Amino acid sequence: MNDALKKYDVIVVGAGNGGLASAALCAKAGLKTLLLEKHNLPGGCATSFVRGRFEFEAALHELCHSSTSENADSVTKIFERLGADMDLHSEDTLFRVINRGEDPYDLTLHAGVDNFLNDMEAAVPGCRESVKELFDLMAVLDEAQEYMNGPSMNPSVLFNKYGDFMRVAAHSFDEVMDAVGVPEKAQRILETYWAYLGVPTDDMNALHYLSMVLSYIGAYPTMPGHRSHYLSLSLVKALQDHGGEVRFNTEVTRFLYDGDGAAIGVVANGDVIYSKKIISNIIPNNVINRSDPEKIPSHAKKLASARKLGMTFVSVYLGLDASMEELGIKDYSVFIMNGSDPREQFNTRKDGSIYVVNCLNKVLPESSPKGTCTLFFTIPVMPGDFPETVGARDYKKYKNAVAERYIKDYEKVLGVSVMPHIEEIVVATPVTFARYLATPAGAIYGYANEEWDNVVTRAMLEAVDYSIPNLHFCGGSYIRGDGYPSAYLTGAMAADKVISELKEEK
Amino acid sequence: MSLNDLKRTDIASMLAKRVKAVASSSGEVKDLYSYYPNKLAAELHPAYQELVVEEIKEHSPDMKSYVLAPNKKRGAKKLAWFSAGQYLSIRLSINGAKLCRPYSIASSPADTLKNRYMITVKRVWGGIASEYILDNWTVGTSVTSSAPLGEFTYEPLRDAATVIGIAGGSGITPFRSLAYAIAEGDEDCELILLYGSRTLSDAVFSDEIAEIAKTCPRVKLVNVLSDEKKKGCENGFITAKLIKKYAPKEGDYSVFLCGPQAMYRFVDKEIETLGIRRKFVRHELFGEYFDPAKNEDYPKRVKKSCKVTVRINGEEQTITCPSDTSLLRAMEAAGIKAPSDCRSGRCGWCRSQLVSGKVYVPAEVDGRRLADKDFGYIHPCCSFPLTDVVIDVPKAK
Numbered sequence: 001m002n003d004a005l006k007k008y009d010v011i012v013v014g015a016g017n018g019g020l021a022s023a024a025l026c027a028k029a030g031l032k033t034l035l036l037e038k039h040n041l042p043g044g045c046a047t048s049f050v051r052g053r054f055e056f057e058a059a060l061h062e063l064c065h066s067s068t069s070e071n072a073d074s075v076t077k078i079f080e081r082l083g084a085d086m087d088l089h090s091e092d093t094l095f096r097v098i099n100r101g102e103d104p105y106d107l108t109l110h111a112g113v114d115n116f117l118n119d120m121e122a123a124v125p126g127c128r129e130s131v132k133e134l135f136d137l138m139a140v141l142d143e144a145q146e147y148m149n150g151p152s153m154n155p156s157v158l159f160n161k162y163g164d165f166m167r168v169a170a171h172s173f174d175e176v177m178d179a180v181g182v183p184e185k186a187q188r189i190l191e192t193y194w195a196y197l198g199v200p201t202d203d204m205n206a207l208h209y210l211s212m213v214l215s216y217i218g219a220y221p222t223m224p225g226h227r228s229h230y231l232s233l234s235l236v237k238a239l240q241d242h243g244g245e246v247r248f249n250t251e252v253t254r255f256l257y258d259g260d261g262a263a264i265g266v267v268a269n270g271d272v273i274y275s276k277k278i279i280s281n282i283i284p285n286n287v288i289n290r291s292d293p294e295k296i297p298s299h300a301k302k303l304a305s306a307r308k309l310g311m312t313f314v315s316v317y318l319g320l321d322a323s324m325e326e327l328g329i330k331d332y333s334v335f336i337m338n339g340s341d342p343r344e345q346f347n348t349r350k351d352g353s354i355y356v357v358n359c360l361n362k363v364l365p366e367s368s369p370k371g372t373c374t375l376f377f378t379i380p381v382m383p384g385d386f387p388e389t390v391g392a393r394d395y396k397k398y399k400n401a402v403a404e405r406y407i408k409d410y411e412k413v414l415g416v417s418v419m420p421h422i423e424e425i426v427v428a429t430p431v432t433f434a435r436y437l438a439t440p441a442g443a444i445y446g447y448a449n450e451e452w453d454n455v456v457t458r459a460m461l462e463a464v465d466y467s468i469p470n471l472h473f474c475g476g477s478y479i480r481g482d483g484y485p486s487a488y489l490t491g492a493m494a495a496d497k498v499i500s501e502l503k504e505e506k
Numbered sequence: 507m508s509l510n511d512l513k514r515t516d517i518a519s520m521l522a523k524r525v526k527a528v529a530s531s532s533g534e535v536k537d538l539y540s541y542y543p544n545k546l547a548a549e550l551h552p553a554y555q556e557l558v559v560e561e562i563k564e565h566s567p568d569m570k571s572y573v574l575a576p577n578k579k580r581g582a583k584k585l586a587w588f589s590a591g592q593y594l595s596i597r598l599s600i601n602g603a604k605l606c607r608p609y610s611i612a613s614s615p616a617d618t619l620k621n622r623y624m625i626t627v628k629r630v631w632g633g634i635a636s637e638y639i640l641d642n643w644t645v646g647t648s649v650t651s652s653a654p655l656g657e658f659t660y661e662p663l664r665d666a667a668t669v670i671g672i673a674g675g676s677g678i679t680p681f682r683s684l685a686y687a688i689a690e691g692d693e694d695c696e697l698i699l700l701y702g703s704r705t706l707s708d709a710v711f712s713d714e715i716a717e718i719a720k721t722c723p724r725v726k727l728v729n730v731l732s733d734e735k736k737k738g739c740e741n742g743f744i745t746a747k748l749i750k751k752y753a754p755k756e757g758d759y760s761v762f763l764c765g766p767q768a769m770y771r772f773v774d775k776e777i778e779t780l781g782i783r784r785k786f787v788r789h790e791l792f793g794e795y796f797d798p799a800k801n802e803d804y805p806k807r808v809k810k811s812c813k814v815t816v817r818i819n820g821e822e823q824t825i826t827c828p829s830d831t832s833l834l835r836a837m838e839a840a841g842i843k844a845p846s847d848c849r850s851g852r853c854g855w856c857r858s859q860l861v862s863g864k865v866y867v868p869a870e871v872d873g874r875r876l877a878d879k880d881f882g883y884i885h886p887c888c889s890f891p892l893t894d895v896v897i898d899v900p901k902a903k
Contacts, residue, residue: 040845040857040900048875050854051657055875137509159514166514179509230877237881247819248900249845269901288535298533306531321785388542392549392587393619393692400662407663422664423785435547440536442543452524460521 008034008275010498011266013252016044016437017484018475019281020235021491022498024082026279027244029499034275035239036268038251043232044281044437044475045444046484051424053369054319057376058428059444060228061196061333061358062091062221063484064212075485078492079231082238087230088222091363096331097192098413101339107189108331111220120186127186134180134190138214140164141207148459149493151500155460169207169456176206188340195354195380198311198445198482200342205454208481215485223363228484255280255287255471257295262469276505277470277498281491283447283477285440297467307453309383310445310482312430316377316403319424324361324373328416332362336413346380355379357410375418377406383441386430399427439477446477455480472497550587551653553903554597556580559647560622565710568629569676570640571612575621577648585618588654590684590693591762591790594625595652595847600638604902605838607635608791608848610764611654612679612711614686626710628676655847658764658790660684660693666758666786671699672744672773674765675708680790681764682711689722698726698752702744702769705734728752744769746776758783764790791850795871797830798890804866805892812891816842817861817898833858833865833886833897844886845902851888856899860884863895 012023015037023035041047045059063075079086094116096108109119113135121128144165148158159166168176177187191201193213201209224230236246247268254267255278265274280287285304288296320327337345338353345354361373368374379402390398403425411418430442437444447453458465458479466473474494480486539545561573576582593608613624630636643649658680660669671681678701687693703709709729719725729739730748740748753759761777763770770789777787798804814827814836827836834856837844846856851871860882867874871888878884886897 040855048877050852050873050875159517163514164509166517167509167512170514170516170520171512175512176509179507179512181507226876226880229875230880233877233881233883245820249903250819250901285535286538289538299528301533301535302528302531304535305533306528321783383541383543386543390546392546393615395546395550395587396589404663419663421785425661425664430543431547431550434541434543435551438538438544440538440544441541442547452520452527454520456517457521457524460517461524 006264006274006276008032008273009502010034010277010279011036011273011275012279012281013266014038014044014281014475015042015232015236015246015248016281016475017046017232017487018478018491018494019044019279020232020239021078021488022279022281022474022495023244023246024084024235024238024242025078025492025495026498027239027242028082029495031499031502033239033244034273035244035246036250036252036266037246037248038438039436040248041229041232042236042246042248043229046228046232048227048229049426051317051426052319054372054374054424055227055367056317056319056374056426057223057227057360060223060484061356061378062216062223063088064215064219064221075488078488079234082235083241084234084238086234087225089225089363090220090222091332092220093332094216094221095192095333095335097189097335097337099188099337099340100413101337103185103340105185105189105340109189111217113218116217120189123189124183124186127183130180130182131186131190134177134182134210135214135217137164137168138210141168141211145207145211148456153459165207168210169205171206173201173204173206173209176210185340191340191342192335194342195311195356195378196483197449198380199449200346202343203451205449205456208449208455212483223360225364252282253290255291257292257468260469261295261297263471276502277472279472279474279494279498281473281475283439283443283475284473286438287471295468299464299467303465308448308450309441309443310448310476311380312383312433312442312444313428314379314381314402314430315428316375316379316406317424317426317428318375318377318407318418318422319368320373320375320418320421321371321423322373322421323371324359326371327373327418327421329359329373329375329414330362331359333358334414336410349380349382350385352379352405352409355406372423377403377410379406381430383430383443386442395431399429402429403427444476445482446475449481549584552586553653555586555594555651555653556582557585557623557649557651559643559645559649562643562645565626568640569626569710571624571626572639572643573613574623574625574649574651580648585621585623586653587618588615589659590615590687591658591660591680592654592656593791594623595655596625596635596639597650597652598635598638600634602841603634603838604841604843605635606652606846606849608656610658610679610683610790612682614683614690615692616686616690626676626679652847655853656791657852658762658788660695662694664785665695665760665788668696668698668754668757668759670749670753670759670761671697672702672749672761672763672765672769673699674702674769676710677763677765677769677790678709678711678715679764681762682715685715685718685722685725688724689718696724696726698728700728700730700740700744700748700752702730702732702765704732706731706736706739726752744773744776746779749776749780758786760786760788762788762790767793791848791852792871794849795832795851795868795888798866798868799830801868803869808866808892812863813894814891815894815896816844817896818842818901827891829891831890833884833889833891833895837886837899842899843902844899846887849887851885854885856886857883858886858900859898860889861896861898864892865889865895866892
């Protein structure tokens with residue numbers, strides 16, 4: 001196709017975190033950029049909503065990879081590159097974990113590597129050395145991972161030069177902890193965060209998990225002052241400041257290809273728009289279903305059908321008419337579990353065996369009016385868990401029944417009274433996420449990062465898996481898995497690819 | 507054991523597993539709506555609904571109820587389920603003006619399964635939408651609406667077990683729906699309805715709700731008549747004293763209000779004296795905001811009329827907007843199809859970017875997100891121009 005018809009250098013489909021970052025970076029590089037979003041707001045998960053006198057954070061629990069340190073992975077660096085403000089506030093406790101199963105424990109862990117090691121040593125005397133050894137690995141891994149995600153990655157160099165990296169990269173977090181000799185109870189505590197990556201640690205790639213945990217511990221978790229919506233709007237501003245365009249309420253219903261199978265444009269709101277490059281922030285399943293099947297390589301179709309969808313959630317958002325002090329709530333993040341084993345928690349998740357409750361007022365006292373506070377319950381579920389017996393008529397009752405069960409459980413575990421103080425309540429389920437994100441089954445975490453489909457194999461096979469010319473991907477369904485940092489970082493990766501390809505083509 | 511005991515070559519078997527899994531997969535990529543959550547989401551929240559007027563009930567020349575059914579001619583088969591208290595945003599095109607109006611659904615939620623919604627329209631003198639509907643809609647008229655919307659619903663984990671419903675005029679409609687929902691088991695609460703009218707003959711649906719109350723002891727109706735004394739009815743206005751008289755003697759109760767703004771202003775003052783916790787007082791949408799200049803924080807010396815440049819997908823159009831008119835109304839009058847639903851500052855569907863210029867947003871209807879305020883986004887339904895402005899508006903769906 002004649003390039004003269006291509007009005008844009010790049011069209012970015014979907015204004016989730018990945019799409020926002022990639023669009024803003026493309027615009028900054030001087031590319032004529034168009035960002036298309038089906039919803040009337042940017043951000044995807046990174047958003048907020050108002051009910052009465054409360055504004056609720058929709059999704060973010062804590063932003064990791066956000067320190068201003070020299071961490072190569074830093075999300076902050078992307079925002080800095082764009083001149084986009086983040087307004088981050090940090091929290092010094094990582095989490096409180098309450099295991100009321102066998103060998104119960106109730107621990108509060110603090111951020112900062114030394115603080116964390118002290119807390120671990122106090123909880124499991126004698127574990128410090130092995131936990132430290134695990135953490136020390138990360139320095140080597142960082143360098144290797146940067147190489148692996150870089151443009152000139154060569155598997156044999158990776159294999160020979162970065163031996164420890166390959167050892168960690170090829171095994172689960174549990175296997176690596178066993179090899180390093182971390183005592184069992186310490187292992188269980190270190191596994192607390194597993195639901196944030198959606199796969200129990202016996203099947204969770206060690207490199208992936210360790211990198212997330214250490215970024216929380218080392219760099220402190222942070223939250224934006226005015227919810228994630230602030231981060232999303234900050235990126236929209238960067239896009240616009242650099243001459244990029246964004247269109248909301250504009251769903252891409254078709255991806256267009258030329259005779260050689262190269263992507264050349266999209267159909268959005270009935271308009272055909274051509275561009276030199278396309279970046280998809282939407283999951284490959286949706287791209288495949290909106291494309292001429294003959295233009296999609298059979299490998300891409302087989303990969304999409306072989307993959308398992310990642311985790312999603314039931315979220316309960318409560319606005320309470322009493323302050324956290326009045327209610328006796330002390331923690332930002334509380335993980336509540338029946339038993340310490342992630343696999344067991346995963347298998348019995350429908351019995352309420354794992355959930356997280358956040359009180360944003362701990363990090364941001366003024367995040368709700370004086371004399372009030374908010375709670376945010378996160379209950380991990382898998383696509384397919386939502387019962388098909390619940391129809392439109394029963395849906396409200398179903399939502400309230402689930403919410404009631406978890407709120408009452410939380411009251412019992414923490415010994416606090418919440419129910420009489422509910423001034424606002426919103427319950428989101430996979431149906432809600434299916435509505436707003438339009439992902440299959442309302443999946444939030446893209447594809448499950450399970451055994452063979454983890455960050456390492458994804459990175460190694462990236463070129464094979466994503467082979468349609470001029471079409472790049474980013475976001476939670478892409479190679480780095482779920483989470484805000486992964487989405488921003490893959491957005492930056494996609495932008496860099498587009499920028500360098502267009503430079504070469506010139 | 508040490509890290510060296512883990513084989514780095516294991517990566518090869520992991521890759522082999524992946525290759526095998528991919529090779530042996532069917533290559534079938536399932537349709538999005540074959541996933542149940544997506545299917546249910548589409549059923550609950552269609553982007554719009556194509557309806558047809560099936561029946562008209564005339565309460566008076568100035569008030570009619572319209573029974574709406576799926577418009578089969580336009581391919582509609584089903585209506586979306588709703589919770590009692592929700593509304594439909596009805597889209598209208600009147601003499602070149604594109605606008606929409608929210609109307610509470612007056613029918614029982616269960617009627618949805620019989621493919622019926624009902625809305626009730628009361629003439630607002632000078633109100634172009636109500637006049638247009640009352641004078642033009644006939645049986646067979648095609649109507650486009652939103653999905654059911656709104657938060658004026660009974661929430662069992664939030665609200666008290668008893669709801670004192672306070673209705674004024676056509677504000678009875680969501681309570682009619684709630685009364686049916688209670689009787690039919692879709693909602694689980696007691697409803698004590700204080701229904702304010704001038705005379706009993708003005709109290710539309712009063713007989714019908716009394717009929718529900720006969721068989722459902724959880725619903726109670728009290729007609730409160732301002733201009734008439736009648737046996738079995740209260741006389742006067744809905745005061746704190748009257749609320750107290752009918753409220754449960756012990757325990758909490760929620761107060762739900764739906765009616766004209768004047769009623770909110772009067773009854774809110776009465777409720778204040780009752781010392782009810784804020785969480786137990788719920789209002790239906792405030793409704794269109796008029797006359798912003800009456801507010802103390804409204805700036806001095808604002809020019810009477812401002813130029814508004816509206817950008818939609820990069821295309822610009824300049825219109826004028828009197829400073830006492832919301833940007834949304836000005837766009838509608840100019841025939842610009844702008845998104846909107848609640849028209850009360852709450853739902854955020856009209857959210858637009860203020861590219862330049864200044865607007866006034868009355869605090870009581872400012873439902874914006876914090877970051878929207880930080881970055882210059884507005885809800886045109888509740889924004890009044892103070893200077894010439896440029897706004898970027900998303901395309902209406």
